[in-house]
Amino acid sequence: MDFLWTSTLITILAFLLLYWGLNKWAFGPLFGVMEKRRQLVLEQMNTAESSRKQAEQAMSEQKAALEQARREAYEIIEQARTTSTKQADDIVQSAKSEATRLKDDAVKDIETEKNKAISALRTEVGNISVQIASKIIEKQVDEKAQEQLVDQYLKEVGSK
């Protein structure tokens, strides 16, 4: 076994040629494809991530919208309830005040009528008693003293 430097030289040349050729025709394209696939996977992962985020955002938006709608509905119901309560109160209140007013009016009317009747009656009674008295006593008592007497008497009657 002897060492032939020509073999060494040929090996070096062959290896360099092999490296060059493989790099150009085999590994270059292969690495290119692998890199492209890596990019593709990365891109798809990014897309998946962004669409997941979008879905999450849409989800939370919908949740918020739902919550908003629920709150609004509750508010509307609450408002309706308070409005109706207030209206009922108002109606009752106005009915009550109306009733009170009517009652007061009636009482006042009664009072007025009573006073009127009393004063009419008083006048009538005075006149009648004056006539009766003048008829009975026949001018012994003057009209003025008579009236005074009747008034006093009626006052005593009225106060009782």
Added chain:
Amino acid sequence: MRFDIAAIIAILVSVIITIVVARLAVRNLSVDNPSKMQNFMEWAVDFMHSTIASSMPVHKVRPYLALGMTLIMFIFISNLLGLPLLIITDAHEAFPAIGITQEYLDSHGGVAHLAWWKSPTADLAVTAGLALVVFVLVHYLGMKLNRKHYLKHYLHPYPVFLPVNLIETVAKPVTLALRLYANIFAGEVLISTILMLSWGGIPFMIAWQGFSIFIGAIQAFLFTVLTMVYISQATVHDEEH
């Protein structure tokens, strides 16, 4: 000037097989629907990538990936080449151009066995060629990419160690060449020894052929890994010692 025809044939055959295998693997490249061969080749590339990445930072791996793939494929195919058959002719006359000198004939009883088919890596001259490529590459890259630290490492840790470092520098390619050559050559020697057993040697032959495939793979892997480690040592100054 003498040529070893057998070695040249073996080298050419190895190169051709390597190119054919590589071309077959990348015949119909596809990004999203790779063929089986492409898948296998990509697996090999990934394996090579992680192997290189174990000796240097990941982001520096890319430029050496093709080198590593070429090395491991060429050496592995070369190692396997000598396994299946051995073509030997007997030469009875001196033929200096292919290494048969009169003295050789005289010392071997007038007969020279010529092996026409062998692993190229079973020849020290061939493995030396590979080691030389690596040697030149390592020191070129060291000078180009990492000059300051590369030069300083010869004086590390003290200038007194310069001879030791020089011996180490020389020993690296020498061991690289010798290790590969010795493993493959020993394998072929054992194959020819087993052949002397004629039919009785078949079980041994089966076992040893299998083991030789294993050795061929291991040696190809080792050569490549050591190359990457040497490149890393010369170019990455964080990992220098």
